[in-house]
Amino acid sequence: MKRLVIIAGTLVVLVNAFVLLGVVYNRFWLQPTTLVLQEQELRLPNRASRAESVVELSLRWQGNLVDSNNYHYHSYSHEVKLPLASYTRTGFSPATCKDDKPVFISGEEKAGWVLLELNGPAYQTLKQQYKANVVKHEKMVDENISEENVKRLGVAEKNYQWVVHSGSRLIAVDASFDKALLQQSAKNFESPTLILPVSIRPTRSCRKATVQVRPRNITKLYVPASERAVTDGLRAVRQYNDKVQKPRFWAEVKVGGNGNRWITKMGRCTDQCN
Numbered sequence: 001m002k003r004l005v006i007i008a009g010t011l012v013v014l015v016n017a018f019v020l021l022g023v024v025y026n027r028f029w030l031q032p033t034t035l036v037l038q039e040q041e042l043r044l045p046n047r048a049s050r051a052e053s054v055v056e057l058s059l060r061w062q063g064n065l066v067d068s069n070n071y072h073y074h075s076y077s078h079e080v081k082l083p084l085a086s087y088t089r090t091g092f093s094p095a096t097c098k099d100d101k102p103v104f105i106s107g108e109e110k111a112g113w114v115l116l117e118l119n120g121p122a123y124q125t126l127k128q129q130y131k132a133n134v135v136k137h138e139k140m141v142d143e144n145i146s147e148e149n150v151k152r153l154g155v156a157e158k159n160y161q162w163v164v165h166s167g168s169r170l171i172a173v174d175a176s177f178d179k180a181l182l183q184q185s186a187k188n189f190e191s192p193t194l195i196l197p198v199s200i201r202p203t204r205s206c207r208k209a210t211v212q213v214r215p216r217n218i219t220k221l222y223v224p225a226s227e228r229a230v231t232d233g234l235r236a237v238r239q240y241n242d243k244v245q246k247p248r249f250w251a252e253v254k255v256g257g258n259g260n261r262w263i264t265k266m267g268r269c270t271d272q273c274n
Helices: 002-029 084-090 120-144 147-164 180-188 225-231
Strands: 033-038 054-059 080-082 096-097 103-104 110-118 170-176 193-202 210-215 219-222 249-255 263-270
Touching: 080 170, 084 170, 084 210, 110 180, 120 147, 120 170, 170 180, 170 193, 170 210, 180 193, 210 249, 219 263, 225 249, 225 263
Parallel strands: none
Antiparallel strands: 033 249, 054 219, 080 210, 096 103, 110 170, 110 193, 193 210, 249 263
């Protein structure tokens, strides 16, 4: 019996030591990268009454193509246009289309990774695409002021305002089944980047070199007790009722050697938020 107790105790010590080594490696062994995110990227929980001891924020990001859907914040699948070489490596065949509509899609969903760029050229390009979408619908109304065209213009204008003021600035720029390829690709970006686990499948549209990317899990970031005052009194914004909401807080997020993420400090938005 005494021997079993010693063995059990030794196992507990070894497990704790292994966990501690993981924490040390993640936070201190390799230099962690730093991202400064805002409310556009960090969603407050929807629950009306949150536990006083724990507040967790959900990481939000978006694809790199214009989406006419009104419910951006509630979409857990994003269409992403890949570099041609990346798309070729997926092994997916382009959708068979007729009259710009897919009639046959080949390929199965597989586990992979997505590369996100924060507030960089991809985000600026996306805003330009949304603006061009407004211009396109304005011309349609000029040519035919039908009820349907006016409605579509209204949606396009709201979506443009959304992407400028409320949309996440974390934009998917590449995806792969090989994480190492994305890590290498990330070195070519001047803006901060982040790699997350996703599922990748062929797109259901006729856009070239595009895939559908779905998060394998919702990335949660816990608010440290020392920073809780920043989120106290703030309620989650229901984006499908109030589409334009300027960010109310920011958070400094560290990304460690093994990809784990944690918040180090937070603050309310003043002039530093954009």
